[in-house]
Amino acid sequence: MASKTLLVLLLPFNLVLFLSILAEAQLLQVGFYSKTCPNVEDIVRKEMTEILSVAPSLAGPLLRLHFHDCFVRGCDxxxxxxxxxxxxxxxxxxxxxxxxxxxxIERVKAKVEKACPNTVSCADILALVARDAVWLSKGPSWPVWTGRRDGRVSLATETKQLPSPNANITRLISNFAAKGLSVKDLAVLSGGHTLGTSHCSSFSERLYNFTGKDNLHDVDPALDKEYVPKLRARCSLTDNTTIVEMDPGSFRTFDTSYYKYVAKRRGLFHSDASLLTNSETKAYVQRHADGLTAEFFQDFGDSMINMGNVAVLTGNQGEIRKKCYVVNKIN
Ligand code: HEM
Incomplete structure (x- = not known):
């Protein structure tokens, strides 16, 4: 009886809390800048088209920047x-x-600042740039929810929250769950590895020193044995500079062939291989190894929207940075 009374007393408070959460959530929206900077998406698209036409291999790094932004302190x-x-x-x-x-990002931000000073956040520019990087690489497009604000804090120590390329599936699932992302999001967003390259140092222990024995037989058993000599020919254990395509043959094209490599146990990272050790992620990899491009494209857009929502600052939180590499001066 007492607990019922307490519940009734707390109801208005819960309602207010619920409504304020709803109001906050609604602050991110498609077309947030439609009145304050109506051309922002065109400006970003135009710059990105020019940039990627001369440097197409930047598409991967630009997609990855948004991911690394969102996983540490949210997309801020x-x-x-x-x-x-x-x-x-x-x-x-x-x-x-x-x-x-x-x-x-600084170049795009400067263009946007010129058209609409002090209006569009760097966090939103990252999200728009990532979308355009994928689309200009022949991948999907999706509506980007905007209205993020920029944070004023950045701590190297907090990057521990980023998933490691050595992670097993349990670890990866919990890394994603900690950001409110599902097992499906993990399987889908890992498909981002269809673009770009990796340094040898991110996976060379799989080739030489997997259990610490440091000899030629000390190989990650999750890696295709026939692929090992090919990767060893590119990477020594101590090589910190060479880069290797994650999706050889089409690393500048956004497609499903990443899943083909993972299904053949040729994903570069142990984390890629780990997708074959959970029934849901394994099923996703195997189905998409055979193509199903339209479904993957739809899923990727949906999961990018989910990732772009992680712990965003909205309303009066944070600020709209003038330059993306430095917080605004407080007068
Ligand atoms: C699932 C956990 C993930 C792990 C453990 C992981 C790990 C890595 C590592 C180690 C690299 C190579 C870095 C280097 O040595 O140069 C890399 C590259 C990359 N990652 Fe991931 N990643 C993950 C998820 C994602 C997600 C969610 C996305 C985007 C949706 C993404 C997009 C990329 C791209 C595009 C590159 C290539 C970057 C370039 O060309 O410079 N990754 N990732």
């Missing part, structure tokens, strides 16, 4: 901030040292 542009005298920023942490494309 924190990955773009430079370190300061008193702070080591996310971009200097190990998993982010291989990120590229920061110059592109």
């Amino acid at each position: 542009g924190s990955v773009l901030l430079d370190s300061t005298k008193n702070n080591v920023a996310e971009k200097e942490a190990d998993p982010n040292k291989s990120l590229r494309g920061f110059g592109v």
Whole structure:
């Protein structure tokens, strides 16, 4: 009886809480800038078309930037901030040292600032750039929900939340769940590895030193034995500079062939191989190894929208940065 009374007393409070959560959630919307910067998506698309026409291999890095932004402190542009005298920023942490494309974001932001000063966040520019990078690589397009605000904090130590290329499936699922993303999102978004390259150092332990024995037979058993010599010919154990295509043959084209490689146990990372060790992710890989492009494209857009919603700042939170690499000065 007492608990019923308590429930009734708490109801109005719960209702207010629920309505305010709903109001916050509705602040991200398709066309958030339709009145304040109606051409923003055209400006981004035009810049991206020019940039990728001369440097198509930047598509992968630009997609990855949005992912690394969203997984640390939410999609708040924190990955773009430079370190300061008193702070080591996310971009200097190990998993982010291989990120590229920061110059592109500054270039696009400068164009947008010229048309609409102090209006469009860097976090939204990252989301729009990632969408256009995929579309210009012959992949899908999707409506980008905008209205994110930029954070003022970026800590190298927080990049531990990024999934490791050595992770097993349990780890990957919990990394994604911690961001409110599902097992399906994991299977779908891993398909982002259809674009781009990896440094040997991100997977060379699979080739030489998987269990720490450091000899020629010490290979990740999840890797196709016939693929090992090919990868070894490209990468020594200590090679930190060579890059290898993750989806050889079509690493600049967004397609389903990543799943073909993973199904043949030729995914570059242990994390890619781990998708074959869970019934749901395995089924997704196997079905898409045979094509099903339209379904993958639809799924990828849906999962990118989910990822783009992770812990966003909205309303009066954060700020609209003037330059993406530095927080605004407080007067
Ligand atoms: C599932 C967990 C994931 C892990 C463990 C992982 C790990 C990695 C690693 C280690 C690299 C190579 C970095 C290097 O050595 O240069 C890489 C590259 C890349 N990742 Fe992921 N990733 C994951 C998920 C994602 C997601 C969700 C996306 C986007 C939707 C993505 C997009 C990319 C792209 C496009 C590249 C190529 C970047 C380039 O060409 O420079 N990854 N990833």
